[in-house]
Amino acid sequence: MAIDLHLHSKASDGDYAPEAVVGFAHKAGVTVLSLTDHDTVKGNREAALAASQFGMRFIPGIELSCLWANTCIHVVGLGVALDNEELNRTCSEIARIRENRALEIERRLANLGIPETIAEIRTLYPEVKNISRAHFARVLLHRGIVKNEQVAFDKYLGTKAPAYVAVPWPELKEGVRLLLEAGAVPVLAHPLRYSFKNPLMTGELVRDFVTAGGKGIEVVSGSQHPIYSTDCEAWAKEFCLYASAGSDFHRITPERPMPGCEPELPRGIPSVLEIL
Ligand code: AMP
Ligand code: MN
Ligand code: MN
Ligand code: MN
Helix, strand or coil: CCEECCECCCCCCCCCCHHHHHHHHHHCCCCEEEECCECCCCCHHHHHHHHHHHCCEEEEEEEEEEEECCEEEEEEEECCCCCCHHHHHHHHHHHHHHHHHHHHHHHHHHHCCCCCHHHHHHHHCCCCCCCCHHHHHHHHHHCCCCCCHHHHHHHHHCCCCCCCCCCCCCEHHHHHHHHHHCCCEEEECCHHHCCCCCCCHHHHHHHHHHHCCCCEEEEEECCCCHHHHHHHHHHHHHCCCEEEEECCECCCCCCCCCCCCCCCCCCCCCEHHHHC
């Protein structure tokens, strides 16, 4: 079965409306999908409607930014209730923090000789609500200041770069609790994309995620190299986590798969669909 349980739309830092993202997934033969925008469930109703028109199964989703060991970790919540007050309050608070952070990033970029970035973000993404570093990266790319998004993060926006502004995301334990309370299955996103100094930290992260109540792990992710699936599969087995798969689609680029075009989950490992 073709599944894609990690997709972004314009509701966060993706380039396409939820309906268009669902259309891409349908074209690729996906039958079960989830929209997992950063820190918001806002695109889910539109995506659900589009999915029902195509006869696809839709699982409401979110990708929550959390802090663990002072590092931003992403937890996907699958099957999330769209009307959970506490989660929606947290998302509104995060949106407010993102607005303030955007002003500070803009100020720092201006000091580096790159002015008026927020105005350009609003031109490129007129309905933008949850301003992301990815939007600033798009502006730098659009102006020809960097040759790709990776360089934008390395030189300007990444954790060691001059326009980086730390965010007080919810702690991992709190994020997992919020998702569980909202009826979601918490899934650790792209475990090998976090840049810990000590590679053994990832195992510790998985352990703490499980202790907090985490239930799933992305074994296949379009945002990490397929060679890492073996490690993720081993953690899934060690900690009895359900396996998830998603393209982590944001926009059409040669570096990332299209919706539904990530590799299949390995056989013989329980899929997160079993508990959804
Ligand atoms: P934010 O949540 O605003 O801190 O922005 C993080 C987003 O930026 C992620 O969801 C990715 O879409 C994107 N991103 C993070 N790191 C990189 C990177 N090194 N290269 C390209 N995009 C990145
Ligand atoms: Mn993103
Ligand atoms: Mn992510
Ligand atoms: Mn993502």
